[in-house]
Amino acid sequence: MSSEEREVYEKKILDKIVDIILDNLASAIDRVRPGWKTRNEARIEEFKLTLYALNRSPPGLLGLSLVVFFILIALIGPYIAPFSYDMPLVLCDQRAYLAPPGSTITIRDGSLCSDVYGIKPGNYTLILGADDFGRDLFSRILYGARTSLVVAVMVMVLGPLIGITLGLISGYRGGVIDEVIMRLTDVFIAFPGLILAIAFSAVLPDRVSGLLTSFPPLASISLALFSLKPEHVGSLANLLSVVIALWIVWWPGYARVVRGMVLSTRENVYVEAARAIGVPTYAILFRHILPNILGPILVFLTLDFGGVILVEAGLSFLGLGAVPPIADWGRIVYDGAEYFPRAWWLVFFPGLATLLAVLGFNLIGDSLRDILDPKTRRKIEFKVKGRR
Amino acid sequence: MLWLADLKRFLFRRALTFIPTVIGVTFLVFFIAAVLPADPAKLWAGGEKANPQVVENIRREYRLDRPIWEQYLFFIKNAVTNQIVSPVSHNKVWEDLARRLPVTMQLTILAFTFIVFIGIPLGILSALKRDSIIDMIVRILALLGVSTPVFWLAYLLIFVFFTRLGWITLAGTPIAPYTITGIPLIDSIIKLDLETFRQVIERYWLPSLVLAYANIGVIARLVRNSFLDALSSDFVEFIDARGLPRYRKYLHVLKNAMVPVITVLGLTFGGLLAGAPITETVFGLPGVGRYLIDSIRFYDYLTLMGGVLLIALIYVTVNLLVDISYAIIDPRVRY
Numbered sequence: 027m028s029s030e031e032r033e034v035y036e037k038k039i040l041d042k043i044v045d046i047i048l049d050n051l052a053s054a055i056d057r058v059r060p061g062w063k064t065r066n067e068a069r070i071e072e073f074k075l076t077l078y079a080l081n082r083s084p085p086g087l088l089g090l091s092l093v094v095f096f097i098l099i100a101l102i103g104p105y106i107a108p109f110s111y112d113m114p115l116v117l118c119d120q121r122a123y124l125a126p127p128g129s130t131i132t133i134r135d136g137s138l139c140s141d142v143y144g145i146k147p148g149n150y151t152l153i154l155g156a157d158d159f160g161r162d163l164f165s166r167i168l169y170g171a172r173t174s175l176v177v178a179v180m181v182m183v184l185g186p187l188i189g190i191t192l193g194l195i196s197g198y199r200g201g202v203i204d205e206v207i208m209r210l211t212d213v214f215i216a217f218p219g220l221i222l223a224i225a226f227s228a229v230l231p232d233r234v235s236g237l238l239t240s241f242p243p244l245a246s247i248s249l250a251l252f253s254l255k256p257e258h259v260g261s262l263a264n265l266l267s268v269v270i271a272l273w274i275v276w277w278p279g280y281a282r283v284v285r286g287m288v289l290s291t292r293e294n295v296y297v298e299a300a301r302a303i304g305v306p307t308y309a310i311l312f313r314h315i316l317p318n319i320l321g322p323i324l325v326f327l328t329l330d331f332g333g334v335i336l337v338e339a340g341l342s343f344l345g346l347g348a349v350p351p352i353a354d355w356g357r358i359v360y361d362g363a364e365y366f367p368r369a370w371w372l373v374f375f376p377g378l379a380t381l382l383a384v385l386g387f388n389l390i391g392d393s394l395r396d397i398l399d400p401k402t403r404r405k406i407e408f409k410v411k412g413r414r
Numbered sequence: 415m416l417w418l419a420d421l422k423r424f425l426f427r428r429a430l431t432f433i434p435t436v437i438g439v440t441f442l443v444f445f446i447a448a449v450l451p452a453d454p455a456k457l458w459a460g461g462e463k464a465n466p467q468v469v470e471n472i473r474r475e476y477r478l479d480r481p482i483w484e485q486y487l488f489f490i491k492n493a494v495t496n497q498i499v500s501p502v503s504h505n506k507v508w509e510d511l512a513r514r515l516p517v518t519m520q521l522t523i524l525a526f527t528f529i530v531f532i533g534i535p536l537g538i539l540s541a542l543k544r545d546s547i548i549d550m551i552v553r554i555l556a557l558l559g560v561s562t563p564v565f566w567l568a569y570l571l572i573f574v575f576f577t578r579l580g581w582i583t584l585a586g587t588p589i590a591p592y593t594i595t596g597i598p599l600i601d602s603i604i605k606l607d608l609e610t611f612r613q614v615i616e617r618y619w620l621p622s623l624v625l626a627y628a629n630i631g632v633i634a635r636l637v638r639n640s641f642l643d644a645l646s647s648d649f650v651e652f653i654d655a656r657g658l659p660r661y662r663k664y665l666h667v668l669k670n671a672m673v674p675v676i677t678v679l680g681l682t683f684g685g686l687l688a689g690a691p692i693t694e695t696v697f698g699l700p701g702v703g704r705y706l707i708d709s710i711r712f713y714d715y716l717t718l719m720g721g722v723l724l725i726a727l728i729y730v731t732v733n734l735l736v737d738i739s740y741a742i743i744d745p746r747v748r749y
Contacts, residue, residue, distance in 0.1 A: 213438030216730045218688030225446050225722045228710040233449055340692055343565045344707050366569055367577050377566025385561040
C-alpha cells in the first residue's frame, strides 16, 4: 500500500502517535536486521489497522487509558510517593493511627521521623488515610501498583510461553507426543486454578529463599524490580513463590487452545509448501504457524494479564505472597479487614485500584476480540478507513 | 441399537482418559509434599527447640526417612484407607474435611443456582433485545464480573447488608436435626422442613451471590452469543416457514444454544470451588476452602494435600459427568 493511499482516511491524533511509534520501532529493527521492514510491510500495516480500530472503540480507549495509567503509576509510583511504603507515621504523630482519608498530621522538627527517616518537618495531608501503623495508604497503593505489575509481567512472560510452545509441538507433531502433552495438560486442568496456586505458594517460599541466598544477583535484581528496601529481602521469597505457583497454573490453558488452533492451521497449503522445501520444524512452528494464530492468542494474553493481577491480589488477600510491610493491594485489604468497617478506606481503596487495573486489561481484550475476529474484521477495516 | 453401541464406546474412551488423569492428580498433589520445607517433622514437633527423639519419631511415623516413591505409596495407601492423620491436629484428614464439605457444597450449589437462574434468563433477554439497554448492562456485568476482586465486593456488600441494614447474620452455621445427605440445604428440601431451609438461605444467600457474581455475567454473555448463533442457523428458517408460534421457535433455538453452555457450566463449577477459600474467609464460613488456608497457617501440609486432592477429585468427577450427559444429549459429540 503506498503512502498516498493511506492518507485518504482521516487520522486521529492517536493514530499519528501509533504511526510514529511503530515506524520508528520498525526502522530500529530494520537497522539490526536489514530488510526486515520490507518483508513485514503487510504485517506492520495490519497491526497498525488493529490499533487504529482500537482508537475508535470507546471501551477500548477507556481500557487503554486505564492500563497506561496503571503502568505509569507502577513505574513512577515509588518515586512520587510522599512516604516510603513502610514508614510508620504513628512514631511521630499519634493522629496517624488509622487516620481517615484527608486527615492532617504534623512532623515536628527534631522528631524521630525528621531526624532518623529524613522526612521534612511540616504538615502532611494523608489523602487516602493511614493504617494501624500510620503507614500512608496513598503511598502504599502507589507502591502496590509496582508489586502487581512486576508479578503480572513475570507470570505472563513465562507461563504462556511454556503453554504456547507445548501446544505448538503437541498440535503439530501429533501421535504419542501429543497424547503425553495433552494428558499432562488434563492433570493440571483438573485442579481449579486458584487451589493449586494456593498450595504451591504455601509450600514454595522455603525453597525459593534457598535459591535466593545461593544466587545473590537474583535477589538484588528482584529487589530493584519490586522497588523494595534491602532489609526486606526476606519477603522476596514469598512474592517469587506466587510467581512460580502462577507459572504452574497458567500454562495448560494456552497449551490446549494453541493445540486446537495448530490442528486446523497445519493443514494449510503454505505449511505443506514450507515442509516440502525443507524448512525445519521449529521454523515452521514459529514463523509459519504462530504468526497466523497470534490474533486470538493476543486476546487471551491481554485478558490474562488482568486475570493474573486479580488472582495475585486474591492470593495475598488469603495471606499468601506479599508479607507486611510490603505494599500489595490484596495484602493491604487482608490486614485492614481487621478494622472493617471502622477503617473502611483500608479495604475500599486498594480493592478499587485492583478493580480499575484489571478492568483496563479486560476492556482492551474485549475490544481486541471484536477487532481481530475475522468475521467482523473487514467491516471494521472499512469503518476505520472511511469512504475512499 | 447402533446408538447405544456408540455411547458405550464414547464412555469407554472417556474412562480411559479419566483414570490417567486421576493418577496424575495424585502425583501432582504428592509433588506439593516434594517441595515442602526441608524438614517438616521439626516444624510439627514444635520448631527448632524440639526434642530430637520426638522429631525422629515423627519422621518415622510419616515415612519422611524413606525414599520418595515409598512416601508416595504410603500417601496413596493412607488416602484410600482413610489413614491420613494430621500431624498438627492428630485428626483423620478425611473426617475433618468431610465435616467441612457440606458448608462448601451448600455455598457452591446455591451459587450455581444463582448462575443458572439469573445468568441464563439474562442472556436470552439480551439476545432477544440485541443492542438494547439490557444487552449493554449484561456486557458491563460480564466485564465487571471478571474484573472485581471477590473479597472487595464481599466487604462492600457486608457493609451494606450487615452493618447498615442488618439483613444478614455472619455467625454460626445452621445444621439440620436429621441427616440424609449430610447437606442441610438438600436435606431440608427433601424433608420439606421450611424452618431449616430458611435458616440456611438466610446465612448463605449473600456469600453465594458474591461467589456467583463473577460468573453470572460471563454465562449470560455466552448464552446470548450462543443463542444468536443458533438463531441464524438454517432450521430457524424452516420453523419460520412452517409458521410455528414465536415461543415454540425460541424453545427450539434455546435447546440448540444450550449445548456449549452446559460445558462451560461444568467448568464454572471448578471456578466456584476455587473461589470458596476467599468467600469462606470473608464471610466466616467453616468450609473446606477456609480449612485449607488455616492448615497452611499451622504448617499442616497433609491436610492441605488432602483438601487439594478432594477438590480436584470433585472437579474431575463433575467434568466427567458433564461430558457423559453431554454425549447423551448431543449425539454429535460422540464422534
